[in-house]
Amino acid sequence: DTAVSQTPKYLVTQMGNDKSIKCEQNLGHDTMYWYKQDSKKFLKIMFSYNNKELIINETVPNRFSPKSPDKAHLNLHINSLELGDSAVYFCASSQLGRNTEAFFGQGTRLTVV
Amino acid sequence: GQQVMQIPQYQHVQEGEDFTTYCNSSTTLSNIQWYKQRPGGHPVFLIQLVKSGEVKKQKRLTFQFGEAKKNSSLHITATQTTDVGTYFCAGPHGGSQGNLIFGKGTKLSVKP
Numbered sequence: 001d002t003a004v005s006q007t008p009k010y011l012v013t014q015m016g017n018d019k020s021i022k023c024e025q026n027l028g029h030d031t032m033y034w035y036k037q038d039s040k041k042f043l044k045i046m047f048s049y050n051n052k053e054l055i056i057n058e059t060v061p062n063r064f065s066p067k068s069p070d071k072a073h074l075n076l077h078i079n080s081l082e083l084g085d086s087a088v089y090f091c092a093s094s095q096l097g098r099n100t101e102a103f104f105g106q107g108t109r110l111t112v113v
Numbered sequence: 114g115q116q117v118m119q120i121p122q123y124q125h126v127q128e129g130e131d132f133t134t135y136c137n138s139s140t141t142l143s144n145i146q147w148y149k150q151r152p153g154g155h156p157v158f159l160i161q162l163v164k165s166g167e168v169k170k171q172k173r174l175t176f177q178f179g180e181a182k183k184n185s186s187l188h189i190t191a192t193q194t195t196d197v198g199t200y201f202c203a204g205p206h207g208g209s210q211g212n213l214i215f216g217k218g219t220k221l222s223v224k225p
Contacts, residue, residue, distance in 0.1 A: 033212075041199055043156065043215040045206065055212070090155060094213075100205070101146065102213055104155040 003027050006091045006105035013081055014113055021076045021108045023091030031055075032074035033102070034066060035090040043090070049074050050096060081112045115140050117204050119216030127224050132189040134219035136202035143205055145178055145185045146213065151198040159187075192223050 006023040013019055025032060034046040047066045048055050054066065063079045074091060091105040116139040126132050136145065144163045148156040160169055162178035162185060169176045175188045189196055199218040206212040 031212075035215075040217075041150075041220065042217050043201060045212065045214065048212050092156075100144070100213070101158045101161060102148075102156075102203075104157070107155050 004105040012111045018079045023074050025093040029093040029095045033092045037088045086112045117216040123220050125222045136185045138183045146203045148201045
């Protein structure tokens with residue numbers, strides 16, 4: 001039933017490792033996003049995909065690579081993890097048009113040690 | 114670049130007191146949205162305002178969109194402990210429908 005689901009919910013890993021976070025939406029939306037929320041709760045957009053095409057990339061290090069196999073999925077792969085990558089990562093989706101309400105996943109709390 | 118600023122960053126109130134958070138954009142917005150994030154939770158959509166000067170109410174919550182469509186406010190009357198959380202405003206990024214830029218949020222705590 002979950003509209004936007006992301007896994008895992010928690011991820012603890014060592015510096016230098018590579019990890020992936022998966023996201024799926026069953027709302028039929030054509031746009032998906034990744035947001036990073038730091039310890040101060042600031043929500044910053046990282047990527048936006050519309051119909052499988054990247055449409056924005058907000059100065060995110062190229063260690064972060066989004067992959068969208070289809071419009072219902074937007075995964076986030078992170079190479080060579082750094083301490084500063086520790087944050088909560090939210091996946092979201094919306095439908096382009098007049099009503100652009102975004103639906104968020106439950107979040108993935110990434111801790112790099 | 115485009116900025117959406119929100120004040121205050123924190124607000125502590127006694128239960129029953131009113132609360133207001135303000136949002137200002139550096140550019141004119143086609144619409145503005147408000148989200149609430151409970152502690153440990155994810156942002157949840159509250160409302161979208163589209164028209165200049167628009168005012169919408171949801172029970173004790175009143176949302177307003179400025180005449181110039183560059184500012185907005187959320188007012189909660191007689192706060193309750195269930196109102197605790199962080200309230201974010203968000204506007205379209207670079208005019209692109211669907212891509213949202215969020216304010217930094219106002220964290221509300223309510224003392225019973």
